[in-house]
Amino acid sequence: MNPESTLPLGDAAEALHASRVVVFALATLAELRESDTESHILRVQNYVRLLCAELQKFPAHAEVLTPEYVDLLLASVPMYDMGSVGIPDRILLKPGRLTPEETAIMRTHTTLGHDALARAEKTLGRVSPLLTIAKEITLCHQEKWDGSGYPKGLWGAQIPLSARIVALADVFDALISNKVYKDGVPHDKAVEIITDGRGGHFDPDVADAFLQIHEEFRAVAQRFADSEADMQQKIEYMANAIAEVAVL
Template structure:
């Protein structure tokens, strides 16, 4: 619809008297454009603002009304403009053809002025109603989009919170989550580029994997404090308790899935990570002792990311390793602890991993310094 003033109507007729009659009849309620032939009508129909309605004669030289209507409906710029034929022809087949071409009405001359005004007013009202509906739908779509974004942010915040709680034994849990997310994502993207696990590693899968990684240790929420917060290495009994955290994590995520009442890619990956990230390629991991490709791809990716971060971040009971040393140790574990093909990819993108991790740690250090200064 026209965005200002009265609705705009394009009148098309090759007879000046007909144009004068329609112009006089419509000018009080509508703004008017006039075309004396079909070619000029097509030009004026595209001129901004576009007409809200076209009153179109049928019998015109060079380009008749039927052909004008056909071209209007083929043009994306003018296809939505309603067309009313106003013709001296009373033949039923002409009226049928006009409606088949997309016209909304067919008025035979001579027509009573009151009837012409009524038919035009009805079509204008219908256009206005459609415009309001489209606007309402657009507002609703924007509202739904905003709510969806808001829910996604709430989901991300909840996931991060649970991940931080699960990593509560480490003072830099947020940094650990970011590092493992980036390493796993870099590995998965490179594998995707190489066509490895082509059917699995879709963009949707990678996005879900990235979001789910903070939940890989969610089972630690079920461990006793004396194990979770112990300074130094765990004794045999404590380690036995620690080995229960994959099962506890699986049970937590299964409870969420049961609450939702339906499966979801996000939850499937979360279950794989929580339950299988401590498995080893050679079958000596836990809790199931899975071997090689029995281990879910997500858990194999997580194992490498978690191991790299564990080797290169400072802990009070472990020796800090450089990036190069960590990559060598990952290579040594290929085929025993880790998927050898994934380790090969990790070595291939070693520089990218080092750069990403350095960036995260630098940002974390700056954030901690700012917080300390503010305090």
């Protein structure tokens, strides 16, 4: 039995809200390990919301992207990169090019996140629609439309739609965001890169939806931009992590 089913309606709603707060809080800790902040999660979540709204106009996707599905996807977004908690700082925060061995370790963040959710779900003995989508996006957000992604080399519609949407949102934010070791690219350059990736990295429909609404992406990026305090937090975290690695 679902424990929430025994709660009064108001208490059940509060429990659901509290669980989403916990998920978001844990996700921000995972992002901190990558010298990112909660603003990154909010940006990606809002990019996904925009893409879903535009893709609902596509006959091929309207049946899947029901309001209920979109709500579950948006609730799952904070978890998509949670596997990064299992990647050592010396790799996760390395400013230069990774070695082949380091790249292989970095790529395990997809399976680490997916497997953690699968184990937890099995332990608790209940399948959840929310976790189904969360498992899809943690495992598959680095897959590419042309099959050159990882961890499984899926291609085309083999990649869950949820992951195809998150993939573009994630890449766009990575392109425009300032890191401690690099500046983000201008909005127009990010649009150019995603256009070039249409049919290669990205699902053509998802890329086309983005191109219709990319100015709304710009507005989201500005609304949830990292503050000076956010950047200082990134700098301090990276400095401390590098110091710890040096001591080891």
